[in-house]
Amino acid sequence: MYKNILAAVDGSELSAKAARHGAELAAKLGARLTIFHVVPPLPSFDNMSPSHVGNIHQDIVNEFLKQGREILRQTEEKLAGLGLDISTSITLGHPAEEICKKVEAGQYDLLVMGSRGLGQIKGYLMGSVSNRVCRHAKCPVLIVR
Ligand SMILES: Nc1ncnc2c1ncn2[C@@H]1O[C@H](COP(=O)(O)OP(=O)(O)OP(=O)(O)O)[C@@H](O)[C@H]1O
Ligand SMILES: [Mg+2]
Numbered sequence: 001m002y003k004n005i006l007a008a009v010d011g012s013e014l015s016a017k018a019a020r021h022g023a024e025l026a027a028k029l030g031a032r033l034t035i036f037h038v039v040p041p042l043p044s045f046d047n048m049s050p051s052h053v054g055n056i057h058q059d060i061v062n063e064f065l066k067q068g069r070e071i072l073r074q075t076e077e078k079l080a081g082l083g084l085d086i087s088t089s090i091t092l093g094h095p096a097e098e099i100c101k102k103v104e105a106g107q108y109d110l111l112v113m114g115s116r117g118l119g120q121i122k123g124y125l126m127g128s129v130s131n132r133v134c135r136h137a138k139c140p141v142l143i144v145r
Contacts, residue, residue, distance in 0.1 A: 003031045006108040008099050008133070010037065011071045014114030016078070018144035022112035023079040023086070031110075034087045035075050036102055037068040038095040065090065096132035103137050111137055115145035 005026050007019040019035055026033040042060055045053045072088040079086060091098050103111055116127045126134075126143070134141040 002026075002029055002110040004106065004108050005031050005033050005110045005112065006099075006103060006106065007033060007035050007075075008037075008095075008111065008113040008129075009035055009071055009075050010095070010114075010117040010129075011067075012114060012117040014116055014144060016075060018112045018114045018142070019075050020079065021142070021144050022110070023082050023084055025110075025112075027082045027084050032085045032087070033079075034089055034106065034108070035072055036088075036099065037072055037090045038098040039064040039068050039090065039092045040095055041093065061092070065092075095129045096136070099129070099133050100136050100138070103139050109139055110142060111139055112142045112144060115143050 002025065005022050007022040009015040009019050023033055025031070039061065042057060045057065068090045072090060076086050076088055089102070099111070102108070111133070113130055113133065115125060115130055116122070117129060119127050125145070130143055134143060
């Protein structure tokens with residue numbers, strides 16, 4: 001049924017659980033799995049001089065990219081035993097928007113994600129990313145909680 005599954009991970013336990021769920025499904029169905037991470041935009045530093053901000057901004061972005069690659073590497077490593085065809089992908093941007101764009105660009109037929117992520121404000125069933133994505137994604141969305 002599903003041939004091309006996308007798992008969105010932010011480093012949270014729930015997203016790891018979602019990725020495992022997607023991986024087990026992919027293994028059963030003989031589907032491909034891509035694990036995807038988005039590095040969100042940094043706040044602007046409008047009140048600082050551009051010469052200062054240039055370097056600091058790039059250094060912080062590089063650090064987040066490094067962290068993101070590490071999240072992807074660890075997730076992939078944990079799923080290695082399933083004998084799957086796994087790819088990883090990382091990009092910069094607004095997570096919900098980038099996840100929806102990725103679904104279309106890669107012609108994924110299933111997206112798996114956690115109901116919540118790393119956000120500190122609990123109490124709602126869904127976070128802002130899962131909320132937006134499940135309303136806008138162009139493929140079925142499996143929300144793991
Ligand atoms: N930066 C990201 N890259 C990839 N996937 C993400 C990212 N952020 C969230 N997700 C996916 O969305 C799921 C839900 O996370 P979400 O961010 O909506 O909840 P939250 O962090 O608890 O709340 P909020 O971010 O609104 O404070 C995560 O489990 C993960 O699957
Ligand atoms: Mg979040």
